[in-house]
Amino acid sequence: MACSKKCQKVTLFSISAILLIFGLVLVLTWQGIINSIVKTELSLENENTQQFKFWKETPIPMYLEIYLFNWTNAADFEDGKPWTRKPIFKELGPYTFKEHHSRVNIKYNDNYTVNFNTIRTWHFVPEKTMGSLDDNITTLNAIALTVGNIVKHKSLLVRRGVNFLLEEKQIKLTVTKTVREFLFEGYNDTLLNFLKKIHLKGIDIPFDKFGWFYNRNGSATYDGNFTMFTGADDIDKLGIITRWNQSPKSPAYPGFCGMVNGTSGELWYPLKDSKKISIFTADTCSSLNLEANGSYSTFGIEGNVYAQTERLFDNGTKYPEMACFSPGISLPTGVRNVSQCKFGAPAFMSMPHFYMADSSYLEAVDGLKPDPSKHNFYLALEPNTGLPLKVHASLQVSLYLEKIKGISMFENVQTTMMPVLWFHQDAAITENLAGLAKTLIILPNIGMYTAYGVIGLGFLLCVIGSFITARNNWRGTEDEEPLTQNHL
Structure with a gap:
């Protein structure tokens, strides 16, 4: 299947936009996700939470x-x-x-x-x-x-x-x-x-x-x-x-x-x-x-x-x-x-x-x-x-x-x-309980680092796309050939 230079640029900018949007959404919603996890794991909301089990019988x-x-x-x-x-x-x-x-x-x-x-x-x-x-x-x-x-x-x-x-x-x-x-x-x-x-x-x-x-x-x-x-x-x-x-x-x-x-x-x-x-x-x-x-x-x-x-x-x-x-x-x-x-x-x-x-x-x-x-x-x-x-x-x-x-x-x-x-x-x-605690402790950082990483990757793709566009016009020259299976 052929993909022209224009197709490649559109794809590049589209992926960049998706990554930027996804990263931004993750930044804005991750704290809410963490709060939900914390509530589920740390509260005594019901008898099924991990905290309830630890509290009922002190481990x-x-x-x-x-x-x-x-x-x-x-x-x-x-x-x-x-x-x-x-x-x-x-x-x-x-x-x-x-x-x-x-x-x-x-x-x-x-x-x-x-x-x-x-x-x-x-x-x-x-x-x-x-x-x-x-x-x-x-x-x-x-x-x-x-x-x-x-x-x-x-x-x-x-x-x-x-x-x-x-x-x-x-x-x-x-x-x-x-x-x-x-x-x-x-x-x-x-x-x-x-x-x-x-x-x-x-x-x-x-x-x-x-x-x-x-x-x-x-x-x-x-x-x-x-x-x-x-x-x-x-x-x-x-x-x-x-x-x-x-x-x-x-x-x-x-x-x-x-x-x-x-x-x-x-x-x-x-x-x-x-x-x-x-x-x-x-x-x-x-x-x-x-x-x-x-x-x-x-x-x-x-x-x-x-x-x-x-x-x-x-x-x-x-x-x-x-x-x-x-x-x-x-x-x-x-x-x-x-x-x-x-x-x-x-x-x-x-x-x-x-x-x-x-x-x-x-x-x-x-x-x-x-x-x-x-x-x-x-x-x-x-x-x-x-x-x-x-x-x-x-x-x-x-x-x-x-x-x-x-x-x-x-x-x-x-x-x-x-x-x-x-x-x-x-x-x-104990060491076992410490391992469980570490997971909850590092969750906020995991989410935020992932979000910033995604945003960074999206921004990098956007810069690359902009650089390519600046060197060539958007449509490309007349003698450009579409990318086909024969080029691979």
Whole structure:
């Protein structure tokens, strides 16, 4: 089939125009295509998305390391006797557990939110543990301390009555149990059993045993019910918690401190250049705010690091607006009052070993030594997808021991923030998941580079065609022959 010079030029300019138009259309529509892919893969629009599968059964291996503080000189502090020395603590552990999260009772709502409960299960990992679950630990008697905290502002008559009860039941200031009893198994407590029988007003502890993680392993209800944005209508809202136990406010704190906001820490919206993130945790009945602090790289993926600052556990000392995190008590910075979150126990959250807290907490006890490289809290997140690359979460639980008139075991104590335990949760993206993430991360570049490449090729063909046309007239000379099979 013959094609004249004119035919060749028309074909050349036509292909150039098609490539230019296609490239331009790709440039204009690629972001929409990416948004559609991101919505399909990253949102919880329905149970068929990849994100839903990852969220329902967390695929990243997680480990929980728990350290307990053994009160080594507790025998020197007799009940009712004045304190003349500092409590000395020795850190034991870590006692390591493999942790798994799954979501149940999943219910989609009409406003692009989903309701769910989280089941957390832990399995002991002896090869990653220093020590044994049968190690003995001596610490404050949390039940007695809780009773004292609940009645400390009641009348002297009530306090005397409680004191009689404590003495009659021979309740001591300290208790010694094994690690397994203090953590998941729990232990029988004489005072707890008695309180559950008499139903004393204001004291409602819904457990038959005491243990810091008792009744939590495998429970679908302990952490409560959450309502969260699915990201189906707006990917920038993906994972944000709007309600906890059907309420937009936590009952533990007044004002903005009680507002339910942030994510659960496992599912994130595209962060882009966010300077601050929030995580809502059932353990604190509140949100933890982390701030941008550097970068992190793994498997060729670059992420942004968000870490704790001194503002995280300030309680109004340095930042007045944070005072609502310490209702009813004024303390130096560095601890958050979670007593209303722990059934009235005078419990406080802080960084491990009182890292970033006021020096008075550290000076009141012996045996603690903050280590910024070990006792910190940070998350590394890929900014375009919100994918967690690394989780390094560390928190400490302490009990606030203070003088209480009318209760002999508390009348002569030194007011002290007594460390009980701290835990470290560690998780990192696997290489397989990193490969999937890379695909989503480079998609925008693939589309744009392809579009610009097509436009460049179209422009090049257009230049070539123009150059040929400039050297020869459009129709060509009379002696030009059409291109036939014989010329090939």
